[in-house]
Amino acid sequence: MRxxxxxxxxxxxxxxxxxxxxxxxxxxxxxxxxxxxxxMAAKIPAMVGTxxxxxxxxxxxxxxxxxxAAREGLVRIAQATDFGPTQLWTRINSLDSPWVLDDLTTxxxxxxxxxxxxxVPKVQGAEDIHYIDRxxxxxxxxxxxxxxxxxxxxxxxxxxxxxVEEICGASPRMQGxxxxxxxxxxxxxxxxxxxxxxxxxxxxxxxxxxxxDGTNDINAARTTYQQDLWHYTIAKMVDACAMxxxxxxxxxxxxxxxxxxxxxxxxxxxLLGCVxxxxxxxxxxxxxxxxxxxSVEDIKHARRVVAAMGDGTGAVMLDGxxxxxxxxxxxxxxxxxxxxxxxxxxxxxxxxxxxELEEGA
Ligand SMILES: CC(C)(COP(=O)(O)OP(=O)(O)OC[C@H]1O[C@@H](n2cnc3c(N)ncnc32)[C@H](O)[C@@H]1OP(=O)(O)O)[C@@H](O)C(=O)NCCC(=O)NCCSC(=O)C[C@H](O)C(=O)O
Ligand SMILES: [Mg+2]
Numbered sequence: 001m002r003x004x005x006x007x008x009x010x011x012x013x014x015x016x017x018x019x020x021x022x023x024x025x026x027x028x029x030x031x032x033x034x035x036x037x038x039x040m041a042a043k044i045p046a047m048v049g050t051x052x053x054x055x056x057x058x059x060x061x062x063x064x065x066x067x068x069a070a071r072e073g074l075v076r077i078a079q080a081t082d083f084g085p086t087q088l089w090t091r092i093n094s095l096d097s098p099w100v101l102d103d104l105t106t107x108x109x110x111x112x113x114x115x116x117x118x119x120v121p122k123v124q125g126a127e128d129i130h131y132i133d134r135x136x137x138x139x140x141x142x143x144x145x146x147x148x149x150x151x152x153x154x155x156x157x158x159x160x161x162x163x164v165e166e167i168c169g170a171s172p173r174m175q176g177x178x179x180x181x182x183x184x185x186x187x188x189x190x191x192x193x194x195x196x197x198x199x200x201x202x203x204x205x206x207x208x209x210x211x212x213d214g215t216n217d218i219n220a221a222r223t224t225y226q227q228d229l230w231h232y233t234i235a236k237m238v239d240a241c242a243m244x245x246x247x248x249x250x251x252x253x254x255x256x257x258x259x260x261x262x263x264x265x266x267x268x269x270x271l272l273g274c275v276x277x278x279x280x281x282x283x284x285x286x287x288x289x290x291x292x293x294x295s296v297e298d299i300k301h302a303r304r305v306v307a308a309m310g311d312g313t314g315a316v317m318l319d320g321x322x323x324x325x326x327x328x329x330x331x332x333x334x335x336x337x338x339x340x341x342x343x344x345x346x347x348x349x350x351x352x353x354x355x356e357l358e359e360g361a
Contacts, residue, residue: 008172011134014141016148018172022246025087025116026052026341029279029288030178030249032091033057035073036066043282044077048086051285052276052344055089058103059121060183067099071106078111085344089152091119095128104132108139108149115149117175122183123153125163129170136173148173154251155237156180157187164236168244176247177237178278181230182254192229195254197265202227228268238273250277259287266291275337293341293348294334300355302331302338 008018030053033040044054056074058067078088090107093099107115120132129151136149151173155161161184168174181196192199203224211217234250241248250269253262266277266288276292279285294302305323308316315324342349 011137012141015137027276028292031279036070053087075110087116089117094122109143112145117150119152121154124159126166126170133171150175154180156183164240168240178249179251247275256281302334305331
């Protein structure tokens with residue numbers, strides 16, 4: 001066991017000092033691209049500034065024959081691109097794969113100063129994070145990297161879900177977690193073949209009406225309500241992240257054509273506490289940016305509550321509803337998020353500023 005006093009000491013001589021707090025950087029969409037796909041890769045420089053995070057994916061969805069080309073492609077893109085306000089992340093191959101060691105030993109020296117976060121797939125427990133933590137420290141020290149690269153774990157095994165709290169607390173580098181619904185479904189032996197989203201078979205049904213003879217008419221038409229297969233895991237992930245001061249994200253929504261259901265899934269995650277999601281196709285970026293930004297109505301209401309609550313204590317009535325210290329805190333979550341997003345998104349800033357003008361008018 002490490003002493004608490006050692007937790008913020010570098011794990012290699014010459015490695016940068018670990019951060020004490022994970023900065024709250026906007027990351028509404030983590031946009032995946034395959035650096036070995038020339039058409040996709042060519043689009044990346046023009047996407048800078050349109051999305052909060054660009055992620056060069058080296059793991060699943062990259063063909064085995066293209067693993068080296070993807071790694072080298074990411075190095076080329078990162079070296080040639082000024083990312084401005086957009087973060088650069090990568091998803092490395094899984095820790096039991098033949099590629100992961102070369103991923104890390106190539107990327108850190110070549111583009112370590114530009115890489116904000118490394119996403120680690122199929123994390124099972126704290127031991128996986130400890131391995132990456134030490135190796136990153138050694139590579140950072142060797143390469144003279146000045147800012148620690150953060151770690152993001154994907155929750156996509158049953159063991160990972162069971163160990164979610166120890167994963168979040170395993171290293172000061174831990175930036176956040178994403179749900180990996182496809183691998184998780186397979187690992188749990190769930191019977192959905194979809195990449196995220198709901199399932200029409202996972203439902204509850206309205207009670208049966210009474211028949212004339214007083215029995216339940218189970219054959220009558222009854223409304224069914226589709227349920228969210230991922231509610232339990234997302235809620236568990238959000239609690240573990242909040243407890244450790246790191247950030248939870250939804251993951252992939254594979255039905256690219258169904259932008260309506262995609263928006264619903266993203267919004268459920270936003271309401272439950274997630275700060276962002278993955279986008280797999282350019283059309284999902286706009287959805288994520290919109291859904292993971294507080295709406296004008298949310299901000300209008302939040303600012304009214306803040307104003308009405310004065311010194312922040314006691315209870316007041318607003319539009320027939322009670323507001324108090326606790327609901328004020330809920331409103332402050334939205335106001336703080338709006339301020340962070342407005343700082344990097346001029347369109348949102350204009351939208352939120354217009355609310356103030358309207359109120360002042
Ligand atoms: C899903 C796709 C395979 C679809 O690609 P495609 O058929 O080419 O789509 P379109 O014809 O609609 O594309 C239009 C143009 O846009 C470009 N494009 C497509 N996707 C991207 C992208 N992600 N970034 C940048 N540009 C993109 C196309 O090249 C077209 O260009 P042009 O012809 O010049 O107009 C594809 O979108 C894709 O591969 N997406 C990424 C998939 C991915 O990363 N999957 C892994 C993450 S999900 C996962 O791993 C599961 C998870 O771990 C779990 O366990 O749950
Ligand atoms: Mg996966």
